[in-house]
Amino acid sequence: xxxxxxxxxxxxxxxxxxxxxxGRYVKKFGGTKVLIHFGGKSAEKSGLLGRVxxxxxxxxxxxxxxxGVQPNPRDTLVYKGIELARAEKVDFILAVGGGxxxxxxxxxxxxxxxxxxxxxxxxxxxxxxxxxxxxVLTIAxxxxxxxxxxxxxxxxxxxxxxxxxxxxxxxFSVMDPELTQxxxxxxxxxxxxxxxAHVFERYFTNxxxxxxxxxxxxxVLCTMVKEVPRVIADPNNYEARxxxxxxxxxxxxxxxxxxxxQDWNSHGIEHELSALYDCAHxxxxxxxxxxxxxxxxxHNVMRFCQMATRVFGxxxxxxxxxxxxxxxxxxxxxxxxxxxxxxxxAELGAKEEDIPLLVKKFGVGTGRTGGFVKLSAxxxxxxxxxxxxxxx
Amino acid sequence: xxxxxxxxxxxxxxxxxxxxxxGRYVKKFGGTKVLIHFGGKSAEKSGLLGRVxxxxxxxxxxxxxxxGVQPNPRDTLVYKGIELARAEKVDFILAVGGGxxxxxxxxxxxxxxxxxxxxxxxxxxxxxxxxxxxxVLTIAxxxxxxxxxxxxxxxxxxxxxxxxxxxxxxxFSVMDPELTQxxxxxxxxxxxxxxxAHVFERYFTNxxxxxxxxxxxxxVLCTMVKEVPRVIADPNNYEARxxxxxxxxxxxxxxxxxxxxQDWNSHGIEHELSALYDCAHxxxxxxxxxxxxxxxxxHNVMRFCQMATRVFGxxxxxxxxxxxxxxxxxxxxxxxxxxxxxxxxAELGAKEEDIPLLVKKFGVGTGRTGGFVKLSAxxxxxxxxxxxxxxx
Numbered sequence: 001x002x003x004x005x006x007x008x009x010x011x012x013x014x015x016x017x018x019x020x021x022x023g024r025y026v027k028k029f030g031g032t033k034v035l036i037h038f039g040g041k042s043a044e045k046s047g048l049l050g051r052v053x054x055x056x057x058x059x060x061x062x063x064x065x066x067x068g069v070q071p072n073p074r075d076t077l078v079y080k081g082i083e084l085a086r087a088e089k090v091d092f093i094l095a096v097g098g099g100x101x102x103x104x105x106x107x108x109x110x111x112x113x114x115x116x117x118x119x120x121x122x123x124x125x126x127x128x129x130x131x132x133x134x135x136v137l138t139i140a141x142x143x144x145x146x147x148x149x150x151x152x153x154x155x156x157x158x159x160x161x162x163x164x165x166x167x168x169x170x171x172f173s174v175m176d177p178e179l180t181q182x183x184x185x186x187x188x189x190x191x192x193x194x195x196x197a198h199v200f201e202r203y204f205t206n207x208x209x210x211x212x213x214x215x216x217x218x219x220v221l222c223t224m225v226k227e228v229p230r231v232i233a234d235p236n237n238y239e240a241r242x243x244x245x246x247x248x249x250x251x252x253x254x255x256x257x258x259x260x261x262q263d264w265n266s267h268g269i270e271h272e273l274s275a276l277y278d279c280a281h282x283x284x285x286x287x288x289x290x291x292x293x294x295x296x297x298x299h300n301v302m303r304f305c306q307m308a309t310r311v312f313g314x315x316x317x318x319x320x321x322x323x324x325x326x327x328x329x330x331x332x333x334x335x336x337x338x339x340x341x342x343x344x345x346a347e348l349g350a351k352e353e354d355i356p357l358l359v360k361k362f363g364v365g366t367g368r369t370g371g372f373v374k375l376s377a378x379x380x381x382x383x384x385x386x387x388x389x390x391x392x
Numbered sequence: 393x394x395x396x397x398x399x400x401x402x403x404x405x406x407x408x409x410x411x412x413x414x415g416r417y418v419k420k421f422g423g424t425k426v427l428i429h430f431g432g433k434s435a436e437k438s439g440l441l442g443r444v445x446x447x448x449x450x451x452x453x454x455x456x457x458x459x460g461v462q463p464n465p466r467d468t469l470v471y472k473g474i475e476l477a478r479a480e481k482v483d484f485i486l487a488v489g490g491g492x493x494x495x496x497x498x499x500x501x502x503x504x505x506x507x508x509x510x511x512x513x514x515x516x517x518x519x520x521x522x523x524x525x526x527x528v529l530t531i532a533x534x535x536x537x538x539x540x541x542x543x544x545x546x547x548x549x550x551x552x553x554x555x556x557x558x559x560x561x562x563x564f565s566v567m568d569p570e571l572t573q574x575x576x577x578x579x580x581x582x583x584x585x586x587x588x589a590h591v592f593e594r595y596f597t598n599x600x601x602x603x604x605x606x607x608x609x610x611x612v613l614c615t616m617v618k619e620v621p622r623v624i625a626d627p628n629n630y631e632a633r634x635x636x637x638x639x640x641x642x643x644x645x646x647x648x649x650x651x652x653x654q655d656w657n658s659h660g661i662e663h664e665l666s667a668l669y670d671c672a673h674x675x676x677x678x679x680x681x682x683x684x685x686x687x688x689x690x691h692n693v694m695r696f697c698q699m700a701t702r703v704f705g706x707x708x709x710x711x712x713x714x715x716x717x718x719x720x721x722x723x724x725x726x727x728x729x730x731x732x733x734x735x736x737x738a739e740l741g742a743k744e745e746d747i748p749l750l751v752k753k754f755g756v757g758t759g760r761t762g763g764f765v766k767l768s769a770x771x772x773x774x775x776x777x778x779x780x781x782x783x784x
Binding site for chain 2: 001002003004005006007008009010011012013014015016017018177208209210211212215216218219220222223226227239240242243246247250255258259
């Protein structure tokens with residue numbers, strides 16, 4: 001096990017109706033003037049924004065608002081948010097929405113106290129200061145409600161880049177599973193895929209003897225394998241929604257990733273798809289992640305056998321472990337197909353002829369080809385090709 | 393799944409040699425005058441205290457010291473610590489040791505700013521203020537390095553009582569698995585038993601559909617089932633020590649317990665044993681916990697089948713699930729015996745004729761008989777009797 005720090009100071013406020021308490025928590029964490037940041041009209045129509053406002057009103061906490069965050073959140077809205085927050089002398093950012101809204105809120109939080117361009121922090125500059133951020137989560141997916149990370153897309157050139165710092169970990173996150181019950185099945189499945197991918201990026205490691213994090217990874221994955229089909233079959237299944245929502249946080253606050261080298265190549269390879277086609281990140285991962293597995297499994301067949309048997313309940317073929325590894329990958333892809341995810345380029349709306357462009361854009365980033373298997377540009381090309389033509 | 397809050401703001405600083413950084417972390421968390429609190433001479437002899445002092449010296453942080461904490465830490469030393477901390481104007485308590493030292497440090501931390509008797513907080517008074525506490529952990533067991541709890545024994549009458557508050561959660565905890573390599577096998581096994589008990593107290597619940605916390609519980613338990621025998625066989629196995637040490641924290645910072653009713657009767661029933669006989673808490677749990685399981689398993693046979701199959705690898709007997717439940721309990725007791733734990737009163741050094749006294753003292757506490765199965769005084773008597781005579 002490698003040396004590590006684990007620090008997850010976010011207070012998670014979980015359960016039915018908890019959004020009515022968010023004013024109280026803003027007060028607890030020192031907010032006196034809030035920017036409510038959100039996405040589209042559904043937060044207004046559902047009454048959620050009204051409940052959030054009422055809860056701030058009850059504590060006499062003034063607020064201003066900025067909506068309009070879209071999936072794959074853009075730098076352009078971040079600039080607007082920074083300007084508004086400065087003009088209104090905001091000292092607390094409350095994100096009401098999913099991962100895109102939270103990531104956009106985190107970008108505003110680092111931008112407000114910074115003299116330069118906030119994009120610097122998405123290009124390698126270290127974050128030194130940020131306004132406090134909190135969230136009212138409406139989608140189980142990105143794990144941004146408990147993570148120190150944010151990913152933003154630069155409109156000019158559709159460049160998608162991330163940053164991270166404990167300073168942008170949410171102070172608190174309200175998580176009411178009922179808020180996710182109105183999500184369409186497709187978005188629910190995209191979120192579930194993202195959650196599972198967050199675990200797999202940590203699960204495939206070259207660090208030996210990390211049984212505790214292995215087992216914690218498998219705990220989240222087994223939960224998803226059980227609960228996601230139940231939610232797809234019945235969107236109003238509160239218990240399944242609750243299990244998935246909490247699994248999404250556990251998957252990404254790094255409790256399942258400490259003490260080990262992590263991979264994250266599938267996320268990097270996927271980011272180019274969602275940046276180019278503006279598809280859902282989870283859908284892109286459903287296409288990329290099994291293809292990545294097919295490309296790398298020979299690097300450690302036994303680790304894939306462990307996944308196959310412990311997560312997908314495959315029988316171990318002791319005479320032919322490789323067959324078990326392949327069966328596990330196939331089980332994962334079949335699972336994704338069964339919950340309504342695309343599994344190849346055609347189903348995603350991506351084009352095979354764009355592969356050279358995708359590989360070129362992927363190459364722009366740095367430090368993305370280490371991890372479980374070090375990938376060359378040719379390897380990344382092969383993974384995109386496997387993903388393009390994948391079938392059950 | 394029940395509504396819950398999850399809040400674990402402790403920064404865990406894990407790995408080889410990390411105790412050399414504790415001065416830096418005291419500074420990070422605002423300490424300017426430290427009370428180093430520790431147990432016996434081993435911390436001095438091993439050089440650990442010297443490294444902690446050097447690390448504080450390097451940051452120019454002054455300190456005073458109070459050693460002498462014994463297992464089942466006493467109120468008498470807490471009073472001394474409060475007096476010393478006040479006299480020396482200490483603003484930060486650094487516990488160097490295991491659960492007893494940490495619990496004693498937490499008691500001092502609540503006592504210093506309080507006008508009355510600190511024991512009030514162990515008799516139901518709510519904690520409103522406390523000095524910051526941090527730890528350098530030397531035993532994987534109590535989970536106190538990441539918990540809001542403290543248990544102290546009142547010398548007069550040997551009354552063992554607990555308290556809890558987020559205010560006494562450690563600000564940081566240094567966890568170097570190498571520090572645990574010198575522990576005798578018996579103490580190592582006692583710690584391991586305590587860790588497993590912390591999970592079982594959360595695992596046996598009447599709350600339905602908490603798959604994610606069930607799976608997380610099983611992740612910790614499976615890790616212990618694999619790693620503990622390796623450490624008993626080879627005390628210097630760093631990797632196994634590391635897995636157990638981190639499992640001990642995960643077992644008790646409540647990540648495996650949220651969203652569900654918990655039990656904690658075995659802990660209450662055991663506390664009377666360690667208070668009366670001054671035996672190790674873990675050893676007492678090894679005697680009590682399987683007996684408690686035998687007494688209650690019919691309340692939910694399927695839950696015990698889940699434990700038997702998922703944790704101890706028992707085959708499910710679909711024609712006779714009760715046989716599987718019983719096999720799981722037997723597997724747990726055999727596991728405890730194999731790692732050197734006592735499994736009955738004789739092996740523990742307890743006396744069957746004391747049972748009426750134990751039951752009477754247990755009855756003094758309040759709110760301890762709810763949870764998985766509500767226990768009457770007669771039920772507690774039956775559990776002590778099962779524990780007294782237990783055999784493989």
